[in-house]
Amino acid sequence: MASDRGPSAGDATLRRRIEPWEFEVSFDPRELCKEACLLYEIKWGKRQKVWRHSGKNTTKHVECNFIEKLTSERHFPPSVSCCLTWFLSWSPCWECSKAIREFLNQHPRVTLVIYVARLFQHMDPQNRQGLRDLIHSGVTIQIMGPPEYDYCWRNFVNYPPGKEAHWPRYPPLWMRLYALELHCIILGLPPCLKISRRCQNQLTWFRLIPQNCHYQMIPPHILLGTGLIQLPVTWR
Numbered sequence: 001m002a003s004d005r006g007p008s009a010g011d012a013t014l015r016r017r018i019e020p021w022e023f024e025v026s027f028d029p030r031e032l033c034k035e036a037c038l039l040y041e042i043k044w045g046k047r048q049k050v051w052r053h054s055g056k057n058t059t060k061h062v063e064c065n066f067i068e069k070l071t072s073e074r075h076f077p078p079s080v081s082c083c084l085t086w087f088l089s090w091s092p093c094w095e096c097s098k099a100i101r102e103f104l105n106q107h108p109r110v111t112l113v114i115y116v117a118r119l120f121q122h123m124d125p126q127n128r129q130g131l132r133d134l135i136h137s138g139v140t141i142q143i144m145g146p147p148e149y150d151y152c153w154r155n156f157v158n159y160p161p162g163k164e165a166h167w168p169r170y171p172p173l174w175m176r177l178y179a180l181e182l183h184c185i186i187l188g189l190p191p192c193l194k195i196s197r198r199c200q201n202q203l204t205w206f207r208l209i210p211q212n213c214h215y216q217m218i219p220p221h222i223l224l225g226t227g228l229i230q231l232p233v234t235w236r
């Protein structure tokens with residue numbers, strides 16, 4: 001049932017919420033928004049309480065800022081256990097992936113789950129390797145889908161009164177395209193998704209360029225799930 005109040009009444013996290021326009025622009029999978037945005041949750045040890053906040057790029061990328069903030073603001077010995085959940089508008093670049101792995105190596109009782117709206121410069125082999133290395137270090141990486149957009153809207157956004165269920169309904173196609181590409185990255189395949197920008201009219205083009213290896217290695221339901229690929233027919 002829709003509430004006639006926004007998240008403001010009695011919500012201690014209000015000042016840490018971002019504005020609806022900010023969320024809509026930053027996390028739109030169809031756009032190549034320059035700003036990176038991180039929405040994060042921290043759960044310490046066995047405590048049920050969840051700490052939520054957000055971060056942006058400064059002179060450093062938002063992931064490195066997060067690690068610096070977390071480790072400098074409190075005593076953080078390797079024995080401390082905590083669960084981190086990140087919702088990132090862009091996936092980590094290779095340098096941030098390296099910094100995250102170093103942080104996790106020093107803090108083996110920290111778990112990290114990352115949901116990303118878009119893959120950052122995903123054609124770059126170093127960025128692809130960085131994501132694979134993160135996954136091999138035990139980090140879970142997934143593309144944000146409708147449940148995650150809904151969740152972020154309710155928990156991180158200062159949505160207007162009565163609009164708690166009005167998270168932006170981005171077309172699922174873009175989420176599926178990125179999910180397919182993440183699959184390619186995990187399997188060590190060449191890029192399948194090509195994104196180009198036409199500067200004059202600011203249009204962003206998403207194209208699939210599947211090769212034989214993609215047809216052979218990617219589960220058919222993921223390829224077909226995009227609705228843009230038909231499996232090749234072999235005539236005998």
Ligand SMILES: [Zn+2]
Pocket residue numbers: 061062063092093094095096097
């Ligand atoms: Zn980075």
